[in-house]
Amino acid sequence: MSGGTGMAGDERRWRVPVAQVVLKAGAAVAFALLAVLSLDDRPFLLLAGIAAAGLGALALRDVLAPVRVAADAGGVTVVTGYAGRRRVPWSSVTALRVDERQRLLLHTRLLEIETADDLHLFSAFDLGEDVRDAAAELERLRARADH
Numbered sequence: 001m002s003g004g005t006g007m008a009g010d011e012r013r014w015r016v017p018v019a020q021v022v023l024k025a026g027a028a029v030a031f032a033l034l035a036v037l038s039l040d041d042r043p044f045l046l047l048a049g050i051a052a053a054g055l056g057a058l059a060l061r062d063v064l065a066p067v068r069v070a071a072d073a074g075g076v077t078v079v080t081g082y083a084g085r086r087r088v089p090w091s092s093v094t095a096l097r098v099d100e101r102q103r104l105l106l107h108t109r110l111l112e113i114e115t116a117d118d119l120h121l122f123s124a125f126d127l128g129e130d131v132r133d134a135a136a137e138l139e140r141l142r143a144r145a146d147h
Contacts, residue, residue, distance in 0.1 A: 010141060011072040014127035014134055021062040028055035068126040069113070071138055073145045078113060078120045088115055090145045098135050111135050 031052035038044045065083035069076060075089040095114040099121075100107070111131040113120040127134045 010144060011070070012137055012141065013067045013070045014122075014129065015067045016062045016126060017128045020125060021059055021066070024055050024059035024062065028052050028059055031055060068122055069111075069134070069138075071141045073141065075145075076113060076138065078122075079126075080118075080120070086118075088113070090142050092116065093142065096135055096138050096142065098131050111138075113138075 029052075031048045035045050035048035035052055038048060061083055065079045065085070067077075068079045071077070075087060075091075076093065077085055077087045080086045092115050093113060094116055095112065097112050097114075099110045099112050102108075109124065109131050111122040111127065111134055113122075122131065122134070124131055
């Protein structure tokens with residue numbers, strides 16, 4: 001089980017890797033320092049300040065809601081909004097799939113958890129492992145819940 005955290009029984013959690021949180025927080029501090037050092041250059045100050053605030057907000061989200069997806073026999077819990085959580089029973093999950101796209105030199109892969117009224121998207125950066133592995137584990141847990 002790379003990336004995710006195994007739990008007792010048939011429960012599973014996928015979380016943002018700690019190294020990623022540290023990297024975002026460190027980058028936010030670095031941009032904040034650049035902003036302070038460039039007080040006489042207003043355009044650079046503004047850009048560095050915006051970068052620091054944005055990275056700081058992302059790092060804070062990772063601290064407040066490190067577990068992006070958790071699943072067990074009863075259903076799946078996903079992060080919604082900035083750091084909220086929503087519990088979805090398996091009967092309400094209409095689809096679990098991996099969306100892969102390639103544009104120019106960029107290849108993206110996202111885990112999609114679809115319900116009747118929402119679509120939850122998670123990347124490998126959210127889950128701490130390849131989204132295909134997470135999707136396979138979620139399908140396994142879902143299938144066990146059906147029996």
